Amino acid sequence: MSRQASRPTHPVEAAVDEGFMRSVVEQMSAIGSSPLGFRVAGTPEEDEVCALLADTMRSIGLEDVRLEPVPVDGWRFRGAALEAAGESFPCASFGGSPPTPPGGIEAQLVFAGRGSRQELERVGVAGRIVLVDWPGDHFLWPSLTAAEATHAGALAVVCACLPGGRFYQMDGALGAFDGIWIGGSVPLATIAGDHALRLIELQRSGSVPARLTLEVELRPGVNGHNTAGTIPGRRSGPPIVVAGHHDGWFSGSFDDATGVASTLGIAKAMLDAGHVPERPILFGSHTAEEYGLADSAFDWLIGASWRVNEEHRNWGRSVPFYLNIEGSGMPLPMFIDTPPELRRFCRRVCGSARRDGLLPYGVQYGVPRTGTEQWPYLAAGIPSLNVNTLPRSYWRTQYHTQYDTTEIVSFADLVRETRLYARFVMTADAAPEALLNLGARASDLRHHGRLEVARAAGFETQHVDAALTRYETVASTGADWLALRAAFATVARTLESIHARDKQSTLHLQALLDVESLDAALDALERENLGAAARAAARSGRNRLARHVGREVFELDAARHRPGHPGFGWAAKARTTPSPGLWEELASLRGEPGSRAPGPWLASSLRRKRAASARELQRRLDRIAAVFERAARRLELGS
Template identity: 30%
Template sequence: MNEKEKVLTHLDIPYSYELAKRMEMYRCNPVLGYRSAGSKAEFLTGEMLKKEMEEIGLSEVTKDEITVDGWEFRKAVLYVLDENGKKREIQLGAYQTNCVTDGAEEYPLVYVGKGTELDYKDIDVKNKLVLVDINQRDEWWINFPVYQAHLKGAKALIAVQQGGYGEIDEDALNAQDIAGPADAPAFSISRRDAQWLKEQLDNQQSRELWVTLEADSRVMPECKTYNITGQIPGKRKDRMIVLSAHYDSYFDGFQDDNTAVAMMFGIAKALIDAKIQPENTILICAMAAEEWGVIDSDFDWSTGAYEQVFTAHPEWVGKVIADLNFELPALAHGAGARIRSCYEYQPFLEQFLEDLPVLTRAYPEDASVVSPIETWSDDFSMAIAGIPSMVNDFTGGSFMETHYHSQFDNDEYYDPQVYQFHHELYALLILAIDATAVVPLSFTGVMKRAQEGLELVKSCENSCLEEKYETISKLLTGAEKQQEENYRWIMQKNSAYKACEDPEQRETLYQSLRQTETELLKRFKTEQDAFVRIDWYGNVFYPHEILLRNIHLLEGAKKNLEEGELSVALRKLYDVDNNAYAFMFDKEVYRHFTDYVYHQPKERLKWGYRRLMQHENLYDLVKQLLKKEEAGEKDCREETAALAKVIDKQYKMAEQTMEEIYQTVKEHFVHPIQEQ
């Protein structure tokens, strides 16, 4: 029996399932669950996982102390008398904000639609509870209406999801990262309870309904929590593979992320029980504070992973050849399993999938690889630190809209075949990566993506970028071909290493590749710093893509204004940076959530530090155009002239960015790797 067969034989799916269920033991809120950053429930779960690591045979089990902003949510209940004088108890979910009542306190409750600036017209909400409808997937994030309510003087905002999340049931609550200040309290309510409250308001023919709130939600700045790590020692101690998953959660978090932590333990246990000593040390890391961990930051999730690689163990960079992160692995998120990977690992993973033996049949379609990685999970923090990463893709399918971050994330949606398939797939992937002599990175996809992004130059009206486009395009074409050759050379070396049976020759070959691996990992970090940017909604782009898209939108809007088509122009301006929020919220809300990205220290911005491009503030321009549209005015010469200046600024930034891309590619990606 070979190593693959041994490991597959020793996988124990019932063990993983039982561990996932056991993680539900500790709860911040006795009724709803929650295991939040820095809470007692998170701490006790970490202690349990530490003990479990020791019991399954991991060595050097440690607690890595990190500093995060913590949150304890113990209770939030509304009590309301109906028209018959009968008391109704309504459980509320919560967001990471401060709201501690002195027992049960009475407040008027006011319904204000979607909670936008216009919804407050002629409504006084000072020291009142504000009920709003929200669709965070299709409209805006929770922080905008919450802060708008706070500025209006509300005691707290209570949000009901009207699509986007929690669609599974009328009783579903929802929780997300607040991305806002701690002193603007916020809770969530089910659609059923929200509808009942609206009916009470209608029955009373009143704008206000008196309710009683009893709440205990406390944010704890700069508290300590722990990432829990253990090892399967490899023959090579300083070359490592990391497995990661987070153990904090909303509600019970069975899928997100109990099953992922348990699968990681299950795979480690199988390797140990099969008596496999890996070539490289395998690190098992249970991450804290993934769901939230920073007050008033647009980048307030994945805090534990960021702190692990930037503060607790920066020395991992250059030693870890891959991070395999796990999220929601016990259900299908589409017709076929997908590995979401950084571009550099994509060719290796595609070949790995082609060579797979027959595994548990859990999907109608074959597994595939998609790129790039996204910001929604811990692998992004790992990658920008310089550690090539991947995750089982979990953002497709209906679960995100239905069960995700609700009390319905439980084992009723458990698929044992999918769970077993993921155990098998990633156990074998660990062995495949472990068998390499040099990290199997290909930068071909990076060059190709950069080239594709440049095509937007052709849609620009100004020809000033054309010369740069031709020069960079030629360089990228050459770099792409060179990177294909480099990858072939890398895989030839890995194949030779795998085939070599003479221990001395294997070691000689391995040692001859150390400098090459160092250079490859340095190039990976260089590429992450130079190319990886995000937009205002957390999507990953290259810097020139963001600028060229803005130019395309702005030029289109300018042309629309010249033709008197204000509505069409406004639709384009809506998509420029974060200017969508200028349409719905007042200037202070817009300003706060723009400035806090650019005027906070690095330690508050975490993985978002310098990832957003320079911002185009179109707030005043949008408001002027909205007034003219409402008044039926067509003369927009002033606004057209203002847009011309904005476009010129974007062109200058694009020109500078394209020059920086040229220099990065020329210096790092046009040379044969074997010469290093």
């Protein structure tokens, strides 16, 4: 494929400054709480990076530069090591883990496979340091293994992503992530996969005395900060918002110093070119994208969620457009996460960008994800995009490791990508009414909402179909911008949801999966196929965990996913589904020691929980119909 040189077609695009963005990335990357780096929310290092960004904003001419406080639980990494077999192996950790005592923890090191409760019991981990393999499963997070190991009497956990895993697949790669930590668990450190393999071999040959040292500072109830600076528009009103996140694991150069540098690169280019937007544009960065809330199943996206749900509550129904910039600066396809309503806008902008050489590697579209700060903006009702050039090879090797440094950033590509991002912002600013193709949401729901499955299972969906048809019809007749914007917010604030694995979904889909799973389990039970019944039931809610953790940890996890838990955080805006908990039923179906024997009670219990899920599904289908009817009325009033 030929790679034509990019041709800036606007003075702003021509003014994008490579040296400026390189300087921002290098300065941010140099700030860290340890020799490995780490600039985490609520720490002196975050204070330092926020001061740097505020000074930079003022120096390029942004107005109303400010730091907006965000309540967080700080976690400051200072260093970690595992001493064993006469060597000292460097370690890192996951956000939220407590430290070891000052002298470390000394005990025998044992390998317990993936760290399931069965493996922990088989090995016998009481009084020991446990080494486990985490393959990168987003459902079975290491915090659950640490909690289970704690209940089994372990003193600490060391986690590795062995060869073939999803993350950290480079020699010597240490890993970090948000901990999704469970309070009261023993300390957890991470170790490179190749180092772990050596220790596993040694442990198979005999006992391996070890000492783990993890030095971190827990800083509960402090403030992190979001940053902001504005270019005023020709008219006043709600701003367009552009941002990345300034916290990061290790040096965090690509993720996400490049996103912040690109954000400020757009601002500087506009100011240098003398561009005056139609409406204000707020350029900023968020705290605690990576981690910021202790003892929480939802410990990430804290800064962005606070900004739209607390600091600027009016934004959800007023901000015209939000552009979230994640890791950028690689010679790879552009990845754009977009809700259905903005797909046409994206294709139009990307079509012109392709002709001008700004997309030499093409573009790939995806759906909004709970792993980026686009999601809280979208769930609040704001039209938004997430853009990045994060390839799979990066996810498997350098992501959240010490290899995420300035050396992997292609600054020439960052310039090209920033020109494209600027084009998105300027196009949205010039004609916000062209942003939204409202009918695309109804079409998407028809194609991907599995309404025909719900209908076949006996649920009422005709009113949903009727509401979608009315919405599509009214949306095609034209309405003013305020009516379009209000309709978008009305729909997004109801439909955007998360499923049981804490990933993005649509309001009713988890309840539908719960009903399907329980129907399949009951059918298998009627055929006396207990294994098939267990496999089907485990597909509902978070019940897959029942095979891996004990009942106490299972119930702790369930409590953390219910409204009212102190760590429920931004999930309160995510319209979670009250899926059934099936610990007792699954233990019985699997014949686990001490479990209740199968009998008539089992089918009765599954039917009762299926009925509750069915009521929840119908309630959510009714809500979808109502919200599209309400949005259609808004459009009719604005026509």
